[in-house]
Amino acid sequence: MKKEHNHMKNKKFGMCIDLDKCTGCGSCMVACMSENNVPFREDETDKRKSITWITVYKITNNRPFPDTEVCYMPRPCMHCEGHDGHSPCVSVCPATATDYDMATGIVSQIYTRCFGCRYCMGACPYHARYFNWWDPVWPAEMEKYLSPDVSPRMRGVVEKCNFCYSRYQRALDKAYCEGRSDIEEDEYQTACTQGCPAGAITFGDLNNKSHAVYKLKKSPNAFRLLERLGTNPKVYYLSSKEWVRKAGDNYIKGENPKNIKKSHH
Amino acid sequence: MSKQEDKVKEISSGNLPDDEKNEAIGFGIIFFIIGIAASLIFGWIVFPKLLYSQKKQPVDFNHKLHMEFVDDGCESCHFFREDGSYSGVPKLAQCIDCHEEVQGEDPEEERFVEEYVAKGKEVPWLIYSKQPDCVFFSHAAHVKKGGMECKTCHGPIGESTTLRVYEENRVTGLSRDIWGKNISGLNKNTWDSMKMGDCADCHMEETGRKSSVQTEKDGCLVCHK
Numbered sequence: 001m002k003k004e005h006n007h008m009k010n011k012k013f014g015m016c017i018d019l020d021k022c023t024g025c026g027s028c029m030v031a032c033m034s035e036n037n038v039p040f041r042e043d044e045t046d047k048r049k050s051i052t053w054i055t056v057y058k059i060t061n062n063r064p065f066p067d068t069e070v071c072y073m074p075r076p077c078m079h080c081e082g083h084d085g086h087s088p089c090v091s092v093c094p095a096t097a098t099d100y101d102m103a104t105g106i107v108s109q110i111y112t113r114c115f116g117c118r119y120c121m122g123a124c125p126y127h128a129r130y131f132n133w134w135d136p137v138w139p140a141e142m143e144k145y146l147s148p149d150v151s152p153r154m155r156g157v158v159e160k161c162n163f164c165y166s167r168y169q170r171a172l173d174k175a176y177c178e179g180r181s182d183i184e185e186d187e188y189q190t191a192c193t194q195g196c197p198a199g200a201i202t203f204g205d206l207n208n209k210s211h212a213v214y215k216l217k218k219s220p221n222a223f224r225l226l227e228r229l230g231t232n233p234k235v236y237y238l239s240s241k242e243w244v245r246k247a248g249d250n251y252i253k254g255e256n257p258k259n260i261k262k263s264h265h
Numbered sequence: 266m267s268k269q270e271d272k273v274k275e276i277s278s279g280n281l282p283d284d285e286k287n288e289a290i291g292f293g294i295i296f297f298i299i300g301i302a303a304s305l306i307f308g309w310i311v312f313p314k315l316l317y318s319q320k321k322q323p324v325d326f327n328h329k330l331h332m333e334f335v336d337d338g339c340e341s342c343h344f345f346r347e348d349g350s351y352s353g354v355p356k357l358a359q360c361i362d363c364h365e366e367v368q369g370e371d372p373e374e375e376r377f378v379e380e381y382v383a384k385g386k387e388v389p390w391l392i393y394s395k396q397p398d399c400v401f402f403s404h405a406a407h408v409k410k411g412g413m414e415c416k417t418c419h420g421p422i423g424e425s426t427t428l429r430v431y432e433e434n435r436v437t438g439l440s441r442d443i444w445g446k447n448i449s450g451l452n453k454n455t456w457d458s459m460k461m462g463d464c465a466d467c468h469m470e471e472t473g474r475k476s477s478v479q480t481e482k483d484g485c486l487v488c489h490k
Contacts (some may be wrong), residue, residue, distance in 0.1 A: 010476070085478035093479075101484035103476035108486040112399045151399045151490050164402070165486045173405040174348030181410065 004250075009055030012081075012105035013163055014206040015193070016216035017074055019244055021200035024072030028054050030165035031195025033075075035164060037150045051130040053077070053161035054192050055107030061243045071244045074201070076192065077161035078127040078225065079107045088121035088231060089129065093155045097158075105206070105234055106163050114157040121158060125226050164190040180246075185211050206234060223248045283364035293410055313448045317441050322332040323379045323388050328425045339415045340425060351404035354390045357381060364454075391431035393442045394419060394459060401490040411471070 006127040032038065032054045043049050061069045063077035080087035082086035100106075103178055108111035109129075121129045135155040138146070153159050171187040179184065185204050193203040200240055204211035216222065217236045223232045223245045239245050335341035342355045360382065367378050374465050396402055407413045415423070432441035444450070445458025452458055455467075468474065468483040475481045 065460040090478060096479045099478050099484060099485045102478065103474065103484055104486075106484075106486060108484065108489070110399075110489045112397075112489070138326060149401070160487065166490055169401060169403060169490075170349065175349070176403075176405040176409040177347075177349040178343050179409075184458050192323065229316050 010103055010105075010207065012206040012234065013168075013188075013204070014079070014105065014213055014217070014236065015076065015163075015190070016199045016202045016213050016236045016238060018202070018216075019071050019237055019239040020241075021198045022056075022072045022074060022196075023198055024056050024058060024262040025197065026056055027195045028074050028192035029056060031191040032161070034145070035147060035150070035191035037136075037152050038159075039134075039138070039153070040134070041134070041137075043059075049133060050133070050167065051159065053128075053130075053159070057249050058246070069241065069243070070114070071239065071241070071247075072193070073237070074161075075126060075128065075225075076108060076190075076235060078126050078235045079105060079163065080233045082230065082232050083107060088123040088125065092119040092123045094119065098180045103159075104165075104168070106165060108162060109158065109160050109164070110208075111151065111153045111159060116156040117157065118158060120235045121191060125229055125231060129158050131155060131158050148171055167191070173224065221245070225249070293464075316435060318435055320391055320429040320431045321398050322391055322431060324381070324428075325373045326428050327436055328423050330426070332423050343415075345409070347406060349405050355393055357385070360388075366386060391433075391440075393431060393440050395440055396443065396459070397437075398440060399489055401486075417455050420454065420457065448483060461488075 017243055027072050031051055032110075033040065033052070036053060037049050038053060040050070046178045054074055057073045059071050059073055061067070063069070073127055075203045080089075082088065082091070083099070085102055087100055089098050090100045090107060094117060095113050095115050097110050097115070099108045099110070101108060116131065118129075118131055121127075129166040132153050132155050147166070147171065150234055167190065168183075171183045175181070175187070185208070188203075190203050193201040202212050202216055206213055206217060208214060211236060213236070216238060219238055219240045221240055222236045223239070225248050227233070237244075237248060311349070331342070332338070338456060341447070342359060344352050346352060360377075364374070364382055365380055367375050377388075380386070407418075434441060434444070443459045445452060445460070447457065450458065450460070452463075455463075468487070472483060474483045477484050479485075
């Protein structure tokens with residue numbers, strides 16, 4: 001048993017989001033909220049207080065009509081690897097409430113350990129982390145629709161996307177009961193991936209050559225958000241438009257992203 | 266002796282003659298010992314009694330007797346579903362498979378059939394090993410993949426003839442089995458407690474995984490949800 005575990009190859013779960021396909025419909029956000037028991041309030045007009053593990057941003061090329069172009073950009077947690085798993089949020093957490101797991105490449109958030117200092121929120125350059133300002137309240141009867149696989153969070157803790165880890169656990173359980181020790185690519189997919197009607201999101205193991213994400217991340221159209229910070233994120237975006245690829249990071253005037261040496265690819 | 270020296274002497278002796286001073290120290294020591302003893306008795310004996318409420322199971326179940334009639338050991342009633350999830354405590358439907366009518370002569374069984382089977386009411390079993398909401402536990406990973414025995418965590422419950430009293434922590438609402446019977450937290454057997462440390466120790470020994478960057482132990486999400 002010991003040997004088997006030690007020899008199991010590390011996984012690196014990640015995502016490729018094709019922005020050419022994304023229509024900005026927000027299905028990924030809905031799928032995510034219902035999958036992960038994400039709380040909402042009666043009045044959600046103040047978006048700074050909303051909790052959205054994945055959120056769709058709208059970006060434009062800032063050109064006047066008729067050259068105006070719009071792109072929608074879904075943003076889950078990037079599950080940054082940084083250098084050797086020292087992602088921005090993991091490095092600053094004083095409570096050991098958030099952690100980088102080398103076996104899966106997933107940045108975890110343990111709600112019962114978090115005491116709500118929100119350093120991680122300050123450290124995250126993607127605004128992927130959210131604070132619970134209130135205890136969650138679901139409308140009557142709706143509590144029955146909650147997933148028993150995801151624990152609800154209380155007031156005063158931070159939460160974020162965990163690539164639907166409960167789905168990974170479920171898939172592993174099924175595999176173990178069938179006598180397998182590992183899962184297939186399609187057995188573990190995040191809710192946003194399956195919820196996207198345009199098929200814009202691809203999810204899988206970035207280390208596994210047979211997985212679709214392995215090929216997609218090597219596309220010349222692939223880029224990551226704020227790559228130059230050294231966060232080493234595991235969410236890749238694909239766009240055929242240069243202005244979109246350029247919007248993924250900050251460049252000085254006349255600087256060409258193609259000529260910049262990218263680290264940690 | 267000057268007046269000043271007198272005053273110093275007065276203060277240092279607490280204005281008491283030597284005999285009375287010794288007596289006061291003696292009393293102090295006695296009260297200190299009594300205090301320590303009282304605190305220890307309170308902490309080790311009274312407090313655990315106050316902390317845990319005692320609840321009786323709705324029906325007294327005989328595991329040993331049932332084990333004689335089933336073919337597949339524990340998994341006959343506590344089975345895995347096809348999707349890999351674990352059924353845990355059986356539902357009434359499973360009991361009805363055999364107990365639609367009274368089978369034996371035990372009055373407890375008769376009561377069970379009358380009160381629950383006849384009325385189609387689920388038995389509100391109290392689950393000794395129920396973990397808090399934030400814990401993910403996979404029976405498949407431990408039993409199917411790891412090849413562990415039920416006994417390792419649950420103890421020899423299959424050999425019991427009666428259900429013991431369920432003790433609930435009044436503060437947390439958790440079963441006493443999580444912390445364990447021994448209030449000091451020291452264990453003799455692997456099934457004596459089900460704390461996070463117990464899980465982590467075994468994971469360290471058995472899997473040897475050190476994939477967590479923060480703790481250099483097994484990943485947090487392996488057991489947390």
